[in-house]
Amino acid sequence: MKKNIYIIGSGFSALSASCYLAKAGYQVIVLEKNKTIGGRARQLLKDGFTFDIGPTWYWMPDVFEKFFADFGRKPSDFYELEKLTPAYQVYFDKADSITIPGNLEGIYKVFEEEEKGSSKHLKAFLKSAAYNYDVSINDLVYKPGASPLELVTPVTIGKITQFFSTIRTQVRKHIKSKKLIQILEFPVLFLGAKPSNTPAFYNFMNYADFGLGTWHPKGGMYKVIEAMVDLATSLGVEFRTDANVQEIKLNTDGEVNGLVVNDEVIETNIVLSGADYHHTETLLPESFRQYSEKYWDSKVFAPSSLLFYVGFNKKLEHVSHHTLFFDTDFDAHAKTIYDTPSWPEKPLFYASFPSITDASFAPNSQESATFLIPLAPGIKDTPKIREHYFKLIVDRLELLTNQKVEEHILFKESFCVNDFVKDYNSYKGNAYGLANILTQTAFLRPKIKSKKVKGLFFTGQLTVPGPGVPPSLISGKIASDSILKTYKNETII
Template sequence: MKKQIHIIGSGFSSLAASCYLAKAGYEVQVFEKNATIGGRSRQLLRDGFTFDIGPTWYWMPDVFEKFFADFDKTPADYYDLERLDPAYEVYFDKKDSIIIPGNLDAIYEIFEKEEKGSSKHLKSFLESAKYNYDVSINDLVYKPGVSPLELVTPVTIGKITQFFSTIRNEVRKKIKSKKLIQILEFPVLFLGAKPSNTPAFYNFMNYADFGLGTWHPKGGMYKVIEAMVSLATSLGVQFKTNANVEEIVVDNKGKATGIVVDGDFISSEIVLSGADYHHTETLLPTKYRQYSEKYWSKKTFAPSSLLFYVGFDKKLKNVCHHTLFFDTDFDVHAKTIYDTPSWPNEPLFYASFPSITDDSFAPNGKEAATFLIPLAPGIEDTPRIREYYFNLIIKRLEELTNQSVKESILFKESFCVNDFIKDYNSYKGNAYGLANILTQTAFLRPKIKSKKVENLFFTGQLTVPGPGVPPSLISGKIASDQILKNHKNETVI
């Protein structure tokens, strides 16, 4: 008889873990509180429009390839990928933008045009970034975060100074253009921290950006979820939606014996949670929780977000599939996220117009748009505030791109702090998990394996390796490896 594993949540990390564990011979069931699989990566369908509710960026394609290769598959077996060219556009002022091309040589030309001599510095910077990327992806990010010795290798010893310098310091050593600096500092936002707090070693995100490029799966990021569900199902994984896990049951010996789902007890031999780590521990008796409320309150969380999903009745001009609006002071905005949690007066924002690339996102002649303002988690969230910021960014969009769009809005829907809490049990409504700052890296993150409850494990963006879709895939593999290692002497079937 197969050994049972019950997984809480169905995001990228849970789906990845479910595939590895089913392949290893376990009977795997996934419990999702919402009506659809995918965790934070869901779809909004309305009036012929399609929106990715969660992630919209497809970076680090090699991580996806590595995942599917572990099952003798490729992404192409499930979805079509297109490398975006241009990758994205960054607005700095009215009619003043830089378009980032889809190939490296063209990017060097853009930099050189903006600041003479900068392409030489960029090449050197990206050589270091590629080296760090290869070290990270081929080794470090797959470590379970058990011991500080995981980070001690001949390579990392030689790079030790990069853990005590910052992205901001490294970027600004040679390049002076404020615009180019902002472009180079932008990718670390995916790690959920300020460039001034992010170790220089994480410049590998710049290689992910410029070297590996920005991609689009036809049909959107939810096609990746559908691919993983298809793979998992073929391996025997069972999914239960509208299934809210209310309790993790622990016996008097400190062993997880099952879960309570919508009032019903389900016996389990192993429990793996891909749900919010803090929330998962509230499902346990207090004495079995590893981390106190004080612990969580002192952690640096990645931002929450105010998101708008908007249908326009016309095609928009002067924007790219991914468009960043950096026409205000990032440092001032960042302080409202990390230092004094509050609503920003002049926020930076991001917009995705996937229907520019993929006509499946909007009816003919119309445009689908997602707008995102990064915010501090835990701040007040009301309909009045949401409406104020929607009008603010739409006005900025019109001014910066030199077009009128407000009267062309067919509908809009929003998603913010309260929704992250309601839909995902997210701590303070954070969107991306724990920030990857030095004191929250690797072994300093919450543990994959519970220290207090036998047979309870965790995966996702609050544990190793960190925020983002590719790291979540990796987290699922790490968690499954730890489960297999923990039970290596047991008969699975």
């Protein structure tokens, strides 16, 4: 009989780990508390419209390729990718926007038109970013975060100063245009931190942006989830939905010996949690938790979000598939997220209009739209507040893009702090996990392997390597490697 492993949650990291563990010969059972697989990357279907509830950006395609290649497959075996041209559009004022092309030469031209001489500095910046990306992907991000020595390699020693400088300092050293600065600083938002707190080494996200490009899986990001489920199923992984894990049971020696799921006891000696790390530890007796409430409260979290999923009865004008609205003060908004947790008075926001690229997202001549405002986790969330901010961003959308949209809304659904807590047991309703600042990087993040409970492991955004979809795929591999290493001398069958 195969040795079984139960995985809590079915997001990207959990699905990744399930595939690696099943390939290694384990019987893997994935437990998902919600009705559908995918964790934060679920899908909303309504009145002929389709919405990706969670991630909408497909960056770092090489990480997806590497994942599927580990199983002798490739993304194109499961879904069709299209490189977006333009990659995205950024609004700064009424009818004042910059469109980022889908190729480097076009991007250099856009920069030069905005600020003479800036393309030269951009080329130097991206050369450094490309090098850091290679170092990160090949030397760092697949490490388990067990020791500071993981960061010390012949390559990284020469880059040590970049861990003590910041993205903001690096970007503003030569570029003066406020618009170009905002474009170069925005990718680190995917790491969940302010540019002023993010080490310069993380400029590799700019290479992910400009160098590797922005892609769209036909049918949306949920197609990637479906692909991973298909792969996992072919490897023998079992999926159980509506399966709420209420307790992790331990024996007298502090070893995992079971789970309580929907009030029933299931025997197992190995548990991997892809659910919220803080929540998972609340399923244990307090004395077996590695991190206290004080610890979690002291951490810098990536933002939560207020999201709206909107169906329009017409095609919208003057917007791109991915459109950013940076017509307000970024620093003022960031302060409400990281310094004084509160609702922003004039928020920046992001909008995705996937039906511009992919007709499957909306009925003919109509538009599917997702709007996102990044927020501090843990702030008050009420229907009245949500309505206020929906009205605010619709008014801004109309003004900035010079068109009427409110009268063309068929419906809207919202998702915010309370929903992140209810649906994902997310600590304070955060959306992206722990921010990737210097003091929360690599070995300074919560550990993959529990130090107090034998047989308990973790994966996902609160552990290594950090926030985002590609890092989640990597986290699943790191966690599976840790399990395989721990039990390498035990017979599986």
